[in-house]
Amino acid sequence: MIEQAAGLALLAALSPAALLVAAVYLGSARPRQTILCYLAGAVIMSTALAVVVLVVLRSAGLSRPEQHPPRDGLRLGLGLLLLAAGILLWARRRGRPADQARKKRPGVVSRLVAKPTPRSAFVVGILVFAGGGVTFIAALQVIATARASIELTVLAVAVVVLIDVFLVWLPLIFHLAAPRQTEYWLRTFNGWLRAHSSTLMVCGLIVVGAILAADGGYGLVAGT
Numbered sequence: 001m002i003e004q005a006a007g008l009a010l011l012a013a014l015s016p017a018a019l020l021v022a023a024v025y026l027g028s029a030r031p032r033q034t035i036l037c038y039l040a041g042a043v044i045m046s047t048a049l050a051v052v053v054l055v056v057l058r059s060a061g062l063s064r065p066e067q068h069p070p071r072d073g074l075r076l077g078l079g080l081l082l083l084a085a086g087i088l089l090w091a092r093r094r095g096r097p098a099d100q101a102r103k104k105r106p107g108v109v110s111r112l113v114a115k116p117t118p119r120s121a122f123v124v125g126i127l128v129f130a131g132g133g134v135t136f137i138a139a140l141q142v143i144a145t146a147r148a149s150i151e152l153t154v155l156a157v158a159v160v161v162l163i164d165v166f167l168v169w170l171p172l173i174f175h176l177a178a179p180r181q182t183e184y185w186l187r188t189f190n191g192w193l194r195a196h197s198s199t200l201m202v203c204g205l206i207v208v209g210a211i212l213a214a215d216g217g218y219g220l221v222a223g224t
Helices: 002-013 016-026 031-059 065-095 108-114 118-128 134-144 150-164 166-177 179-222
Strands: none
Touching: 002 134, 002 150, 002 166, 002 179, 016 031, 016 108, 016 118, 016 166, 016 179, 031 118, 031 134, 031 150, 031 166, 065 134, 065 179, 108 118, 134 150, 134 179, 150 166, 166 179
Protein backbone atom coordinates (compact mmCIF):
# COMPACT_ATOMS: atom_id res chain seq x y z
CA MET A 1 0.00 0.00 0.00
CA ILE A 2 2.61 2.55 1.07
CA GLU A 3 4.85 1.81 -1.91
CA GLN A 4 2.07 2.35 -4.44
CA ALA A 5 0.79 5.48 -2.71
CA ALA A 6 4.34 6.87 -2.47
CA GLY A 7 4.93 6.34 -6.18
CA LEU A 8 1.77 8.23 -7.09
CA ALA A 9 2.62 10.99 -4.61
CA LEU A 10 6.04 11.38 -6.22
CA LEU A 11 4.44 11.99 -9.60
CA ALA A 12 2.04 14.48 -8.02
CA ALA A 13 4.95 16.31 -6.37
CA LEU A 14 6.79 17.09 -9.62
CA SER A 15 5.59 20.70 -9.71
CA PRO A 16 7.69 23.35 -11.45
CA ALA A 17 5.71 26.03 -9.59
CA ALA A 18 6.61 24.63 -6.17
CA LEU A 19 10.30 24.46 -7.05
CA LEU A 20 10.33 27.90 -8.64
CA VAL A 21 8.86 29.47 -5.50
CA ALA A 22 11.42 27.63 -3.35
CA ALA A 23 14.22 28.97 -5.54
CA VAL A 24 12.95 32.54 -5.19
CA TYR A 25 12.62 32.27 -1.42
CA LEU A 26 16.08 30.79 -0.98
CA GLY A 27 17.46 33.81 -2.80
CA SER A 28 15.56 36.32 -0.66
CA ALA A 29 16.81 38.46 2.23
CA ARG A 30 15.68 35.95 4.87
CA PRO A 31 15.87 32.67 2.92
CA ARG A 32 15.56 30.07 5.68
CA GLN A 33 12.81 31.77 7.65
CA THR A 34 10.85 32.50 4.49
CA ILE A 35 11.04 29.00 3.06
CA LEU A 36 10.20 27.48 6.44
CA CYS A 37 6.95 29.46 6.44
CA TYR A 38 6.37 28.35 2.85
CA LEU A 39 6.93 24.75 3.94
CA ALA A 40 4.53 25.17 6.88
CA GLY A 41 1.75 26.37 4.59
CA ALA A 42 2.41 23.56 2.12
CA VAL A 43 2.34 20.86 4.81
CA ILE A 44 -0.84 22.21 6.41
CA MET A 45 -2.70 22.37 3.10
CA SER A 46 -1.52 18.94 1.88
CA THR A 47 -2.43 17.38 5.22
CA ALA A 48 -5.85 19.01 5.22
CA LEU A 49 -6.57 17.74 1.71
CA ALA A 50 -5.35 14.28 2.64
CA VAL A 51 -7.59 14.12 5.71
CA VAL A 52 -10.66 15.29 3.75
CA VAL A 53 -10.15 12.76 0.94
CA LEU A 54 -9.40 9.98 3.43
CA VAL A 55 -12.48 10.70 5.55
CA VAL A 56 -14.77 10.89 2.52
CA LEU A 57 -13.55 7.62 1.00
CA ARG A 58 -13.42 5.78 4.32
CA SER A 59 -16.94 7.01 5.15
CA ALA A 60 -18.12 5.36 1.94
CA GLY A 61 -16.80 2.04 3.29
CA LEU A 62 -14.58 1.36 0.30
CA SER A 63 -12.02 -0.45 2.44
CA ARG A 64 -14.47 -3.23 3.33
CA PRO A 65 -14.03 -6.59 1.56
CA GLU A 66 -17.60 -6.61 0.20
CA GLN A 67 -17.12 -3.18 -1.36
CA HIS A 68 -14.67 -4.28 -4.03
CA PRO A 69 -16.93 -3.28 -7.00
CA PRO A 70 -17.21 0.39 -5.90
CA ARG A 71 -13.53 0.38 -4.93
CA ASP A 72 -12.44 -0.98 -8.30
CA GLY A 73 -14.90 1.33 -10.02
CA LEU A 74 -13.30 4.31 -8.29
CA ARG A 75 -9.85 3.24 -9.43
CA LEU A 76 -11.11 2.67 -12.97
CA GLY A 77 -12.78 6.08 -12.99
CA LEU A 78 -9.68 7.85 -11.69
CA GLY A 79 -7.55 6.02 -14.23
CA LEU A 80 -9.78 7.02 -17.13
CA LEU A 81 -9.88 10.60 -15.84
CA LEU A 82 -6.08 10.73 -15.71
CA LEU A 83 -5.81 9.23 -19.19
CA ALA A 84 -8.29 11.77 -20.56
CA ALA A 85 -6.41 14.62 -18.86
CA GLY A 86 -3.10 13.42 -20.28
CA ILE A 87 -4.48 13.11 -23.81
CA LEU A 88 -6.15 16.52 -23.55
CA LEU A 89 -2.94 18.20 -22.39
CA TRP A 90 -1.01 16.48 -25.17
CA ALA A 91 -3.52 17.67 -27.78
CA ARG A 92 -3.55 21.23 -26.44
CA ARG A 93 0.23 21.28 -26.35
CA ARG A 94 0.44 20.29 -30.03
CA GLY A 95 -2.26 22.73 -31.09
CA ARG A 96 -0.94 25.80 -29.25
CA PRO A 97 2.25 27.70 -30.17
CA ALA A 98 4.90 27.76 -27.44
CA ASP A 99 5.07 31.56 -27.27
CA GLN A 100 1.29 31.83 -26.93
CA ALA A 101 1.25 29.29 -24.09
CA ARG A 102 3.75 31.35 -22.13
CA LYS A 103 1.71 34.58 -22.19
CA LYS A 104 -0.04 34.68 -18.82
CA ARG A 105 -1.07 37.49 -16.56
CA PRO A 106 0.58 37.49 -13.15
CA GLY A 107 -1.76 35.98 -10.58
CA VAL A 108 -2.06 36.28 -6.83
CA VAL A 109 0.76 33.82 -6.19
CA SER A 110 3.12 35.64 -8.55
CA ARG A 111 2.45 38.97 -6.86
CA LEU A 112 3.02 37.48 -3.40
CA VAL A 113 6.24 35.74 -4.46
CA ALA A 114 7.56 38.96 -5.97
CA LYS A 115 7.70 40.48 -2.45
CA PRO A 116 8.85 37.59 -0.25
CA THR A 117 8.12 37.79 3.47
CA PRO A 118 7.55 34.97 5.98
CA ARG A 119 3.84 35.81 6.21
CA SER A 120 3.27 35.92 2.46
CA ALA A 121 5.34 32.74 2.05
CA PHE A 122 2.96 30.91 4.39
CA VAL A 123 0.00 32.03 2.27
CA VAL A 124 1.80 31.03 -0.92
CA GLY A 125 2.43 27.56 0.50
CA ILE A 126 -1.30 27.16 1.08
CA LEU A 127 -2.23 28.48 -2.37
CA VAL A 128 0.35 26.49 -4.34
CA PHE A 129 -0.64 23.19 -2.71
CA ALA A 130 -4.38 23.91 -2.50
CA GLY A 131 -5.00 22.44 -5.93
CA GLY A 132 -4.09 18.92 -4.91
CA GLY A 133 -4.56 17.23 -8.25
CA VAL A 134 -5.99 13.97 -9.51
CA THR A 135 -2.65 12.20 -9.06
CA PHE A 136 -2.49 13.27 -5.42
CA ILE A 137 -6.06 12.03 -4.92
CA ALA A 138 -5.10 8.78 -6.63
CA ALA A 139 -2.31 8.32 -4.09
CA LEU A 140 -4.74 8.91 -1.23
CA GLN A 141 -7.35 6.52 -2.61
CA VAL A 142 -4.78 3.73 -2.40
CA ILE A 143 -4.57 4.40 1.34
CA ALA A 144 -8.29 5.00 1.86
CA THR A 145 -9.37 1.80 0.11
CA ALA A 146 -6.77 -0.44 1.76
CA ARG A 147 -7.61 -2.68 4.71
CA ALA A 148 -5.03 -1.19 7.05
CA SER A 149 -4.85 -0.31 10.72
CA ILE A 150 -5.13 3.25 11.98
CA GLU A 151 -1.40 3.35 12.72
CA LEU A 152 -0.45 2.17 9.22
CA THR A 153 -2.94 4.58 7.66
CA VAL A 154 -1.49 7.53 9.58
CA LEU A 155 2.03 6.49 8.55
CA ALA A 156 1.02 6.18 4.90
CA VAL A 157 -0.65 9.61 4.91
CA ALA A 158 2.44 11.14 6.53
CA VAL A 159 4.66 9.58 3.85
CA VAL A 160 2.42 10.86 1.05
CA VAL A 161 2.34 14.38 2.49
CA LEU A 162 6.10 14.38 3.01
CA ILE A 163 6.67 13.34 -0.58
CA ASP A 164 4.10 15.82 -1.89
CA VAL A 165 6.10 18.75 -0.46
CA PHE A 166 9.58 17.35 -1.09
CA LEU A 167 10.40 20.08 -3.61
CA VAL A 168 10.18 22.49 -0.66
CA TRP A 169 12.06 20.73 2.15
CA LEU A 170 14.71 19.09 -0.05
CA PRO A 171 16.09 22.40 -1.41
CA LEU A 172 16.07 23.75 2.15
CA ILE A 173 18.22 20.85 3.39
CA PHE A 174 20.65 21.31 0.52
CA HIS A 175 20.75 25.06 1.16
CA LEU A 176 21.68 24.49 4.80
CA ALA A 177 24.62 22.33 3.72
CA ALA A 178 25.80 24.27 0.65
CA PRO A 179 24.01 27.58 -0.05
CA ARG A 180 25.82 28.67 -3.23
CA GLN A 181 25.84 25.27 -4.86
CA THR A 182 22.16 24.84 -4.05
CA GLU A 183 21.23 28.16 -5.65
CA TYR A 184 23.09 27.14 -8.81
CA TRP A 185 21.48 23.69 -8.79
CA LEU A 186 18.03 25.19 -8.31
CA ARG A 187 18.44 27.54 -11.26
CA THR A 188 19.69 24.73 -13.49
CA PHE A 189 17.18 22.09 -12.46
CA ASN A 190 14.26 24.49 -12.37
CA GLY A 191 15.07 25.61 -15.91
CA TRP A 192 15.14 22.01 -17.10
CA LEU A 193 11.95 21.16 -15.22
CA ARG A 194 10.07 24.14 -16.62
CA ALA A 195 11.23 23.29 -20.15
CA HIS A 196 10.06 19.69 -19.84
CA SER A 197 7.19 20.10 -17.38
CA SER A 198 4.49 19.57 -20.00
CA THR A 199 6.09 16.37 -21.27
CA LEU A 200 6.61 15.04 -17.76
CA MET A 201 3.05 15.86 -16.78
CA VAL A 202 1.54 14.22 -19.85
CA CYS A 203 3.66 11.08 -19.47
CA GLY A 204 2.92 10.89 -15.75
CA LEU A 205 -0.83 11.26 -16.24
CA ILE A 206 -0.95 8.63 -18.97
CA VAL A 207 1.22 6.13 -17.10
CA VAL A 208 -0.62 6.50 -13.78
CA GLY A 209 -3.98 6.54 -15.53
CA ALA A 210 -3.18 3.34 -17.40
CA ILE A 211 -2.07 1.60 -14.19
CA LEU A 212 -5.16 2.64 -12.24
CA ALA A 213 -7.53 1.85 -15.10
CA ALA A 214 -5.98 -1.58 -15.62
CA ASP A 215 -6.07 -2.31 -11.87
CA GLY A 216 -9.69 -1.20 -11.51
CA GLY A 217 -10.82 -2.93 -14.68
CA TYR A 218 -9.15 -6.19 -13.72
CA GLY A 219 -10.73 -6.03 -10.29
CA LEU A 220 -14.21 -5.51 -11.75
CA VAL A 221 -13.81 -8.35 -14.25
CA ALA A 222 -12.19 -10.79 -11.79
CA GLY A 223 -14.51 -9.82 -8.95
CA THR A 224 -11.68 -9.59 -6.36
